[in-house]
Amino acid sequence: MELFKTNQLKIYNSLSKSKEIFKPVLEGNVGMYVCGPTVYSNVHLGNVRTFMSFDLIFRYLKHLGYKVRYVRNITDAGHLTDDDSEDKISTKARLEKIEPMEVVQKYTVDFHTILQKLNFLPPSIEPTATGHIIEQIEIIKDILAKGMAYEINGSVYFDVLKYNETENYGILSGRNVEDTIENTRSLDGQSEKKNPQDFALWKKADESHIMRWPSPWSDGFPGWHLECSAMSTKYLGKTFDIHGGGMDLKFPHHECEIAQSNVNNHVHPVNYWMHANMLILNGQKMSKSTGNYILPNEIFTGENKILNKPFSPSATRFFMFQANYRSILDFTSAGLEASEKGYLKLIEAINKLDKIEVAATSTIDIKAWKQKCYDAMNDDFNSPVLIAQLFEAVKYVNLLIEKKETLTAEDLEEFKSTIHMFVFEVLGLQNEVKQNSTDKISGVVEMLINMRKDARDNKDWALSDKIRDELSSLGIQLKDGKEGTTFSVN
Ligand code: AMP
Ligand code: ZN
Numbered sequence: 001m002e003l004f005k006t007n008q009l010k011i012y013n014s015l016s017k018s019k020e021i022f023k024p025v026l027e028g029n030v031g032m033y034v035c036g037p038t039v040y041s042n043v044h045l046g047n048v049r050t051f052m053s054f055d056l057i058f059r060y061l062k063h064l065g066y067k068v069r070y071v072r073n074i075t076d077a078g079h080l081t082d083d084d085s086e087d088k089i090s091t092k093a094r095l096e097k098i099e100p101m102e103v104v105q106k107y108t109v110d111f112h113t114i115l116q117k118l119n120f121l122p123p124s125i126e127p128t129a130t131g132h133i134i135e136q137i138e139i140i141k142d143i144l145a146k147g148m149a150y151e152i153n154g155s156v157y158f159d160v161l162k163y164n165e166t167e168n169y170g171i172l173s174g175r176n177v178e179d180t181i182e183n184t185r186s187l188d189g190q191s192e193k194k195n196p197q198d199f200a201l202w203k204k205a206d207e208s209h210i211m212r213w214p215s216p217w218s219d220g221f222p223g224w225h226l227e228c229s230a231m232s233t234k235y236l237g238k239t240f241d242i243h244g245g246g247m248d249l250k251f252p253h254h255e256c257e258i259a260q261s262n263v264n265n266h267v268h269p270v271n272y273w274m275h276a277n278m279l280i281l282n283g284q285k286m287s288k289s290t291g292n293y294i295l296p297n298e299i300f301t302g303e304n305k306i307l308n309k310p311f312s313p314s315a316t317r318f319f320m321f322q323a324n325y326r327s328i329l330d331f332t333s334a335g336l337e338a339s340e341k342g343y344l345k346l347i348e349a350i351n352k353l354d355k356i357e358v359a360a361t362s363t364i365d366i367k368a369w370k371q372k373c374y375d376a377m378n379d380d381f382n383s384p385v386l387i388a389q390l391f392e393a394v395k396y397v398n399l400l401i402e403k404k405e406t407l408t409a410e411d412l413e414e415f416k417s418t419i420h421m422f423v424f425e426v427l428g429l430q431n432e433v434k435q436n437s438t439d440k441i442s443g444v445v446e447m448l449i450n451m452r453k454d455a456r457d458n459k460d461w462a463l464s465d466k467i468r469d470e471l472s473s474l475g476i477q478l479k480d481g482k483e484g485t486t487f488s489v490n
Contacts, residue, residue, distance in 0.1 A: 009064065011242070012326060012380045014250065014273040015172055019380055024241045025271065030061050030068045031240035033232040033270075035249055036126070038075040039107035040088040043114055044293035045331065046279040046286030050246040052317065053276040053325035053381075055120045057244070059426050060377050062121075071235045072123040074111075076104040077130045077211050078224040087221060090211045100211050104130075114296045118313045119428045125235050129227035133213045136222040136230045139264050140201045140215075148263045152192045154204030154218025160197040163259050169197070172258060172273060173251035199256050201226055225256035232269065233261065243270040247277050248285075277323075280330045281306075294331065307333050314429045315340035321383035321427060342391070347433045349394040350423065352401060353416050359406030364396055366411045370418045377426065386422060393419050445476060449485045452478070 009022040024030050034054045037043055054072070061068045077100075079088045086094075093100040129136075140156050143149040149158050160169050164177045177197060204218035205211070212219045232240065238261070245254065254273065261269035278285045286293045294304055302310030311319075319339035323329040369392060376385035396415070399405040407415060423429050448467050455463040468478050477488050 009378045010380055011272050011274065013271075014275045015270075020272070022241075022272065024066070025237070025239060028065070028067060030066045030242065031236035032058065032061070032068060032070045032242040032244065033228070033236055033240065034070070034072045034123075034243075035228055035245035035253065036073040036075060037107075037111050038079040038088055039104050039111060040079075040092045041107060041288055042295055043107075043111045044286055044288055045296055045299065046281075046293060047246075048114065048118065048296055049279040049320055049329065050244075050276040051115065051120070052118065052320050054244050054274075055428060056321065056325070056383060056426070057242075057274070057381055058121060058123075059428055060381060063421070063426055069125070069236065070123040071125045071127065071232065073228065073231050074104075074108055074126060074128045075224065075227065076101075076108075076128045078222050078227055086209065087211055090209055093210060094208070104128075117300065118296065118317055119430055121428070127231045127235065129222070129224075129231075130211075132227060132230050132234065133222060135234055136226045137202075137215050139226060139230055139260065140217075140222075143201065143260065143263050146263055149201055150194065151217050154220060155192065155200060156202040156217055157193050157198040158201055158256070158259060159194065160199070160259070161195050163263065167259070167262050169255065169259055172255050175251060175255075199223060199225060199252060201260075225253055226260060228253070229257050229260040229264065229269070232257075233265065238265040239267050239269060239271065241270075242272045242274055244274040244276065247275045250275055276325045277328050280328055286331065299336070308337070311336050311340055312432050314432050315343050317427070317429055318343040318346075318387075321387060324380070324382050324384055326380070342387075343429065344433065345394055346390055346423065347429075347431055349397040350419060350431065351433060352397055353419070356397070356400045356407070356412060357403070358409040358412055360408065362407045362411045363405045364400075364407060364411070364415075366407065366415045366418075369393065369396075370414065373418065373422055383427070386427075390419070390422060445471070445487050449478065449487065453485065 010019040011022045012019050032054070034051070037047055037051075051072070054070075058068060058070050076089060077087060087100075089100045089103050092103045096103070140149065143158065144151065144156065147159075148163055149156050161177065163169055170176050170179075200223040202215055202217055202220055202222055204220040209221070211221050213221060232243065243254070243257075258268060258270075261267065280286065281292050281294060284290070284292050294306065296316070298304040299307065299311050299316050300313065302308075315336065316339075319336050320329065322335070322339055369389065372392075373386055373389045376382045376389060379385070393415070396405060400407060424431070448471065452464045452467040455461075455467070471478060471487070475489060479486050479488065
């Protein structure tokens with residue numbers, strides 16, 4: 001690895017609550033699992049923020065040269081609604097009188113379309129909960145055999161208090177088992193559970209429940225926490241490098257995943273737990289259930305009363321990276337406008353890079369600047385600090401064009417490639433400020449005029465005439481004058 005990159009990447013581990021030097025299980029490889037969307041409604045901008053944080057992390061890990069297996073699931077069964085009586089997908093299907101898989105299809109397509117517009121890289125594997133029912137049943141059998149779960153009326157529950165006698169339920173969220181009672185939503189069939197903290201591994205489906213699978217206990221469906229344990233273990237192993245998700249998944253979802261894996265595999269499943277912070281709207285967490293949300297398409301069209309105008313996907317992406325992924329980000333139209341301005345400034349500077357002329361000496365230390373960019377990202381993927389360094393580069397570009405600073409050919413090449421790499425490859429922005437086609441055609445004609453001049457200097461009259469005649473047949477007339485050759489279009 002180059003000096004810039006080194007192996008000093010530090011990741012904030014939510015488990016140890018500190019930044020740790022990243023050391024993967026298998027040198028040169030990274031296994032990363034991120035909890036995916038529950039596909040029962042359109043993905044909102046808050047969801048997008050969390051997934052985008054991990055898109056940045058995925059991109060940077062790849063850039064560092066790691067072979068990354070990135071697994072992001074689709075929750076298409078098992079995620080219970082707020083009163084926890086029914087699966088979210090099932091509820092939507094019942095209300096809309098369509099098949100649950102139609103709900104899943106519709107919102108999975110929406111999710112993919114939005115992420116594609118925002119230039120996300122696809123994960124390596126995108127498994128679904130319904131595609132892994134057998135694996136989940138096997139884990140339940142194992143947890144039952146080890147005495148850490150019990151069956152009641154066709155449902156199976158994880159015995160949290162028993163687990164907590166030997167292990168620490170609360171290791172990630174820092175809650176003690178008593179505190180978790182009030183935070184545990186009332187589950188359907190709560191009365192049948194031994195303790196309110198216990199969580200469902202398998203739920204018996206009642207008559208009206210349309211999503212159901214056979215199991216040794218009942219026709220029913222798996223609990224939400226179980227799918228992530230099943231799919232992460234299947235594709236990444238019993239202990240893997242990174243597990244991510246939004247902050248709100250720490251408890252109970254990830255706490256339950258840890259408990260399940262500790263019993264099932266006798267190991268803590270994850271080396272680095274990463275949690276992305278929330279996107280806030282009107283002072284509150286953006287959330288589907290409270291109606292306090294904005295959809296990505298509303299940003300692209302400007303069709304939402306809180307927006308003054310539409311914003312492009314790259315401006316939206318740039319906005320998301322203005323805060324570190326672990327900080328809260330407040331969504332406002334003004335904030336988005338400021339980000340758009342910054343984005344345009346950056347892209348304009350990139351489009352001017354070719355105007356910089358090479359010099360005999362360098363007056364800017366490009367290597368030191370490049371190192372600062374890497375230092376920012378190596379410090380727990382600190383995108384706002386990287387962006388500040390990119391604005392330093394914008395200043396350099398202007399000073400270089402004005403010839404107030406200079407760079408050698410080698411330094412200029414390094415400067416250009418570093419900017420391109422961080423802006424397009426790592427941040428995943430796109431160059432939306434395309435030069436218009438007239439500019440491009442003018443550039444091509446200028447190039448041909450220069451080639452014709454070279455031909456004439458070499459007394460290659462045949463080539464020089466050919467260029468003039470063929471341009472003429474396209475309606476572009478060349479005119480030779482004292483100041484050089486100009487052209488006009490008929
Ligand atoms: P869900 O589809 O509800 O399971 O959520 C998908 C992902 O979006 C999870 O990782 C959540 O933590 C995350 N999420 C939900 N609301 C927000 C928000 N307001 N800001 C950031 N991430 C969020
Ligand atoms: Zn999960």
